[in-house]
Amino acid sequence: MTHRSFVLACLAPLALVTTAFFLLPMGRLMLVGATGPHGLAGYLDIVLEPRYRATLINTVVLAAATTLATMVIATISGMFLERHRFPGRSILIAMLTFPLAFPGVVIGFLIILLAGRQGVIGDLTQILTGEKIVFAYSIWGLFLGYLYFSIPRVILTIMAAVQKLDPGLEEAARSLGAGPWAVQRDVVLPALGPAFVASGAIAFATAMGAFGTAFTLATNIDVLPMLIYTEFTLAANFATAASLSIGLGLISWAILRYRAHSPAAPWRRRADAMRDRLIFIAQLSFTLLVAAFLVVPALLSISAGITANYFRGISSGVTLQWVAQVWELYADTIALSFLIAFATLGATLVIGVPAAYALHVRGGTLSRVTEEVVTLPLAIPGMAIALALLLTYGGFGGFRRSWMFILVGHVVFTLPFMLRSVMAVFATIDVGTLDEGAASLGASPMRRFIDVIVPNAMPGIVAGSLMVVTLSLGEFNLTWMLHTPLTKTLPVGLADSYASMRLEVASAYTLIFFIMIVPLLVAMQLVAGKEQRA
Amino acid sequence: MTMDLGHGVAVRIEACGKTFADGTRALEPATLDIARGETLVLLGPSGCGKTTMLRIIAGLETPDSGGRVLFDGRDVASEPIERRNVGMVFQSYALFPNMSVADNIGYGLKIRGVSKADRAARVAELVRLTNIEGLENRRIDQLSGGQRQRVALARAVAIRPAVLLLDEPLTALDAALRERLRGELDRLLRSLGITTIYVTHDQAEAMALGDRIVVMSKGMITQVGTPRDVYLRPESRFVAEFIGAANIVEAELRDGRLLLPGGILAVADAGSRPGAVAMIRPETISLTAPEAAMLSGHVDGVSFVGDRQRVIVTGAAAKPLTVDASNSAVVRTGERVGLTISPEAIWLLSDPPSNDVRPEG
CATH class of the missing domain: 1.10.3720.10 (MetI-like)
Known part of the structure; x- marks a missing residue:
């Protein structure tokens, strides 16, 4: 495989996912926006x-x-x-x-x-x-x-x-x-x-x-x-x-x-x-x-x-009963959240790392436009993306009802973070020359990618991974719209408990969320600190 | 320390030009032969096309259509760098930060499927050859600039390349280290006897290392020759001025004599023409008593540079002349001095005279 075709192959998954799950739905959203009683003029309603x-x-x-x-x-x-x-x-x-x-x-x-x-x-x-x-x-x-x-x-x-x-x-x-x-x-x-x-x-x-x-x-x-x-x-x-x-x-x-x-x-x-x-x-x-x-x-x-009765204060006694109750009620949401978070991580790694490399080495206008499009989900509220996905794929019952639907939303939302994180590392090391160095020693494009590019992008990959997992675990805006009663994630469960459970249960649930998310945050800070010192 | 590493291939580039996508012409179509085992230096100021030529030979750039690159007569144009079996030392060294020194050196062998034991033996051999014993397990960021340079060289040589390509390998180093490594590099290249193409903008480096030097300017080859040739018999004013210090004297030539404002100079050429352009190296001019010489001028400035004194003399030629005098000579600013130059040391260039000749008043 020539270097050129390898670079294009690196971009293929990104192009596929972005087109199917971002561009197409956003296009659909725009069309639906014009289907109201006022047609295209419906867009003016926001100001009129x-x-x-x-x-x-x-x-x-x-x-x-x-x-x-x-x-x-x-x-x-x-x-x-x-x-x-x-x-x-x-x-x-x-x-x-x-x-x-x-x-x-x-x-x-x-x-x-x-x-x-x-x-x-x-x-x-x-x-x-x-x-x-x-x-x-x-x-x-x-x-x-x-x-x-x-x-x-x-x-x-x-x-x-x-x-x-x-x-x-x-x-x-x-x-x-x-x-x-x-x-x-x-x-x-x-x-x-x-x-x-x-x-x-x-x-x-x-x-x-x-x-x-x-x-x-x-x-x-x-x-x-x-x-x-x-x-x-x-x-x-x-x-x-x-x-x-x-x-x-x-x-x-x-x-x-x-x-x-x-x-x-x-x-x-x-x-x-x-x-x-x-x-x-x-x-x-x-x-x-x-x-x-x-x-x-x-x-x-x-x-x-962990308070027996929050209204009466901590003097009412310390208890783990609320935590236990939450575990009983919501353990499945926690499991699903982790499943989705790691599936999201896998997808963003497979799509994002090769794409970051390809966008970096290709350069030029096309790469800049691609990067701009792929990072759009950073700027567009999750609600708009969720609506777009619902309007496009809501009709595919099996897909709509499975956790894969939420996964798709999370991948679209977190991909820019992985991409940016890895590209930031590529910007600081001279990837082009390292690649040429490995090529001069006889390594094929694929071999170079595995032996030289990925290991040297590791700091960015690790930072991006922690961010993707953290964001996916805490994602609510998209997930609330995409979930079904059978595919509730942790933040969805949290919103549920805030609306319907007593304060202590809601707090216990929040506590569980903290326990899960804080180690990730600490790891993220450590990685960032290590990068800064290096 | 001679080792059988093969002597590489003979390289021929044929009508290789390079125009980049934005329309910049980096290299005019050039043809060049490099003999097996020869060390050829591509020398020129930045932007002269020397690195582009090296990258075309390496397979990192494709020449414009019509250009061919031949290794021992075989056209390698369709082969990417990873299949050309070239050893390359990059200006930034391009050492892999994720691998140790030994892994870097052995990487090309690993790609070629060389067994672990053979690899280790070969790495050990190169570590010895490049004087980096004890650094095998270091990380790249624990190395000094000079050590990195040696690792990069060892890595490029380890694969027994057909051609060794070096892109300004000493430029990133400080002056003293550069000079020392230049000597080591020269001995190593001689002992390897491998076909080597070396890019530099430093004329001293080119002279020290090259069997032949290719002087380039503005995307074109201006002269190809041995270091002696390009220094003593430059074919153009550009080469004369780019390599070493040179006095360029423009004057009328009449019956084998240059007529200068401060006297006359006999040259080896017996012809006559109104606008002759001559090159005189500062070290070929000797200072004498004014009455003992046919050419004289005034000392305008003296700077002591250690092994010699650089003296600026005005009034002798249209422009001030630079003269290298011995460091023990007594020369005072303002004094009148005679200048003696042997006719053989005056090299007439074929360039036309420039228009800015102003006789001194």
Whole structure:
């Protein structure tokens, strides 16, 4: 086999899966969007129909507010953590980043524990003011949920960007006479600009399309994903649901694709020791507060899961009965989740690793377009993809009813992560020359791929694998739409228990989810840390 | 230390040009013969097409249609690199980070199905030959630049290649190490006696290693010859200036004498023409008392470089002349000096004179 045909063969599975399970369904979704009473004009309803327009504005305002708040919080804490070394720093970082893999449903539940009817904020305010403040089920609860979701991501991006900043740049600016403020304004912030823009865009797009959190908090919060969900499942209004999904997808994609320049909060360098100390303490306290916001609800959930009666508090006794009950009720969802997660991993490895290699060595316009198309699911809300799959393959009864249907959704959703992760490694090692080196020694294209390419891509493969498994285990947005009563995964079961079980059972179930997901997260951090040191 | 490694093949490239997809002409159609066992150096500035030519021989690039690559008369154009049995040392070495030093060296043999024991023996032999004993189990990232270079060479030679191809193998190293490895490489290549094609932009490296040098410029071969040929008898001004330091003197030639602003110079050519272009190497000019020479000028600057002094003399020719004087000579800036050059040391080039000749006032 010549090298050229080997590279094409590497791309074949990717082309097949993307066409069958992403492009075709998305095309179908677009067609269905135009089948309503207004035909193609149905696409304009999203801005013309007053109710839809109000929802759209609501969603955009909420997403923008989330983005802005996240950026400010994450910039302060991220810069602080990257620029200072102090005891307990790594624990603080771990606390700030562990919610990375929590699906929206879980975050919704954590917000309920924080600000719901039995929430800790309600209890505190009752003690302090005599009045119970409950806002989990309103747009404020959703805002808090999105913050919870976005902060870890954005902090990580900003920390990485600050770390990569060449100290020589700052030193050069100072050698040219720039004062501390000018250095920040002219050198540091512009250098961080791309990171601000990238993480801001991600925060905005996820807030636009997130469904799980809103679903857990209340079905009557007026945001676009909820509207689509009710139109599709309750009103059986397929055309509207489809056109709204396309609209939502387009907005999210456009935000991620055409990242405008975003302003960023200025950050000053220390001037003298006294002020330095004060700033340090202020930043540390702020960061601790952020960490508390992320950790306290999770701790509440864990304690609720092992408390005999949460209403009466931990004094009612510690018990494992809720965990046992969950195991009895939901063990099959856990097993199915693992089955799907590892099947997803297998599929993304087989499809993604050869494709990443092929896209890297081929280069050129076609590769760039392919990469763009394949990574689209990162930008399009899971809900739109799920609807597209349902509208295309919903008629194939056997397939629709099997767990394979969920698997397909997970593969489409996680493939970009594997692809990106492996391609990132290829970008740092000189794959082309290694390949030529092995070829000069007589190895065939296949042999080269196995002996040289794959072993050297290992860090990316491992990181991508951990991410795929973690994402698949926690995936809710797609899975909720694709599941059947017989194919429930863990997050689906979680949503179930949040809706119908007592708080302790729901918490115990969440606890089981934490136990499964946290080791994966720790492994992911370790791999990332090892990469950074290497 | 001579070993029977075979002497490789004779290589012929025939009308090989290369135009890239974007329309860039990297190499004009060129024909070149490399004898069995010869070390041929492709020398030129970056972008001259030397690496493209090497990659065509390797099988990493296909020549434009009409071009052929022959190994011992056999056309190998249709064979990809993995079937050409070439040993290649890359500029970045391309050592596999996922394998140890020994595994890297033995990889080509493993591909060829050589048994484990034979492989180990051969690896040991090469480790000895390239002076990297004790490093066999190291990882690649634990090696210094010089050690990597040796491993890359050992790996390329291990497969007993038909041709050894080296793409700027010393460029990534610092100057002192480069010089030392150049000596080692020369001894190794001589002892192997294998057909070798060596790409470099460093003329000193080319002179030290090549049986013949191919000087290239702008995608074309400008001269092929022994190091002595290209240094002493360059065929063009480009070759004269690219290899070593050269004074290019443009002047009228009348009856075997060059008429210069500061006097006259006798040359070996008895002809006459208005615009002769001559090359004079700095080390062939001796400084004398002004009245003892037929050509004189003023010392404009002296720099002491250790083994000699580089003296700039103005007023002798249209442009300042560079003269290498012994490091013990007493030369002062501003003083008038005579210049003596033997007629045989003045090499007349066929290039036309440039237009920017300005007589000094």
